[in-house]
Amino acid sequence: MPAPEAKDQDAASPVEEPPATDESDSTTADDERSAFEKAAESEEDVDPRTIPQSLDGTPPLGDEIEYPDYDEERHEIWGTLVERQMEQLPGRACNAYEQGLDVLDITPERIPPLADLSARLEDATDWTVARIPGLLHEKDFFNLLANRRFPSTDYVRDWDELDYTPAPDCFHDIFGHMPMLTQPEFADFYQLFGQAALKAEGAERPALEAFHWFTVEFGLLEEPEGTRIFGAGIVSSNEEVTHALSDQVTKTPFDPDVLVDTDYEVYNLQDELFVMDSFEQLVDGFRDWTSERNLL
């Protein structure tokens, strides 16, 4: 049920491979399917941009990434997207996110080169940017994260998709995700997530997908000034920025055991989000949850 308020799809989300069709016993149990798989079943027309693809070898990394020959319209779209988010973020985004924007020198003027962003991330937390062609199969996605490589596209959406695009694009990947990768604990957590996800099996897989959803994409942080946003799906969504902190959303204290059993809608505004006390709590909680299952 795609709707105007739907979430952006992005390259940086775990997307499970479709169940195999060449094996008679390949039916995937309901509790082992991802939220994206379940949502896709209700869609008659699948946007080809949302079909995950496998990488053909190692993608370009860091200074290997060439800067595309963007026309001026692409920069204008980028500028519009960045400006209207920046107007809303003060007092809503957490300090680490705002500092990350500065560290990476993300501005409305031009689409930043991935090579430059990678160099700044390497200086900050030793992450490297990998340029990818679009939505990835989960193994490729997790492999990159496990090696401290952040998968990013380098193309930006069209004007008619400012509020919502079902496809990955570099506005979400860069503006949404990269600032938080300059925060040391969060940067470590995201690598641990990739490592654990590579080992996850059965019901652990959608559980980890929920972990990703409620932290990397839709996480909230309690700061002395109040509750703040840091999830990429929130900071890159014009509507979700204000909705996430409104009274329409139930704010639940971060608890991995509760979080992994909480339902969420991938194509609608969220009605429940989790609030972390600190990024240290996120790392410790994730370590404990995954260690109990021998995933780390």
Ligand SMILES: [Fe+2]
């Ligand atoms: Fe994302």
